[in-house]
Amino acid sequence: MMRVGCLASSSKFNQQRDIKNRIWKYLPTKRNRRIKAIDREVNRSVRSIIDNRLKAMKAGEGNYHDLLVIILESNIKEVEQRQNKTYGMTINEVIEEHQEWQSCVREEVLNIFRDKDINVDGLNHLKVVTMIFYEVLRLYPPVAGVPRRVEKDMTLGGFSLPSRIQIGLPIMLIHYDEQLWGNDAKKFNPGRFSEGISKATKNQVIYFPFGWGPRICIGQNFALLEAKTVLAKILQRFSFEFSPSYVHV
Ligand code: HEM
Structure with missing residues (x-):
């Protein structure tokens, strides 16, 4: 399964900004505490959707044909085939699979523009957006x-x-x-x-x-x-x- 790694920015300017942002992320500011709380809340809610879906699938209930079921089924099959729970994706990976590139790309956009207007100079620094x-x-x-x-x-x-x-x-x-x-x-x-x-x-x-x-x-x-x-x-x-x-x- 594809794992996504955010790219280290190439220029010195970007590297300095990356270091600053990385440190900033761990400070217990009001904003960071709120980000963590929202993250926990979203994870809890997605996990409960997945748990309910797994219960329904095990009980043979429901007739879902969405992406979540496809991923869960493929994951269950992989774990069964290998007889080992360390194979296949963990529930967290199932959640993250959807969101990793999006978080990566949002982080890049917010690092460069924050909530300011978009400008050509900043657009030229968007590396992950370009790759996408x-x-x-x-x-x-x-x-x-x-x-x-x-x-x-x-x-x-x-x-x-x-x-x-x-x-x-x-x-x-x-x-x-x-x-x-x-x-x-x-x-x-x-x-x-x-x-x-x-x-x-x-x-x-x-x-x-x-x-x-x-x-x-x-x-x-x-x-x-x-x-x-x-x-x-x-x-x-x-x-x-x-x-x-x-x-x-
Ligand atoms: C994602 C957007 C676009 C895609 C995927 C795309 C794709 C293409 C492709 C494949 C050709 C070559 C056709 C050939 O070789 O026979 C072409 C030619 C051309 N495109 Fe685009 N295009 C896009 C956007 C645009 C835009 C925004 C403009 C104008 C503002 C534009 C203007 C032209 C012109 C004028 C040609 C002909 C060039 C020539 O024959 O000398 N295209 N485009």
């Missing part, structure tokens, strides 16, 4: 493929392509290819972009949500800047959680 958008564009590319027309007879990668035919470059299929991306190709793992696109792709053209070459999207920087602005604004004020009826497909 890269991973979202890998798994859910808005443009799933691009067509190209062959202008003259040619051989490409061992294929003979006659002139005037049209070929498709399947962006989405290439983004999901396990031979290119590894066993976790279908998993949401922004961590793969922690050292940028060229490291994640080992300098191969296997990631092109904005196309490639002379016709590459001219709006890509604008689109990413706009998306980062909106996400940062949302994370400053709101949090996301799964709807109880959500099923991942």
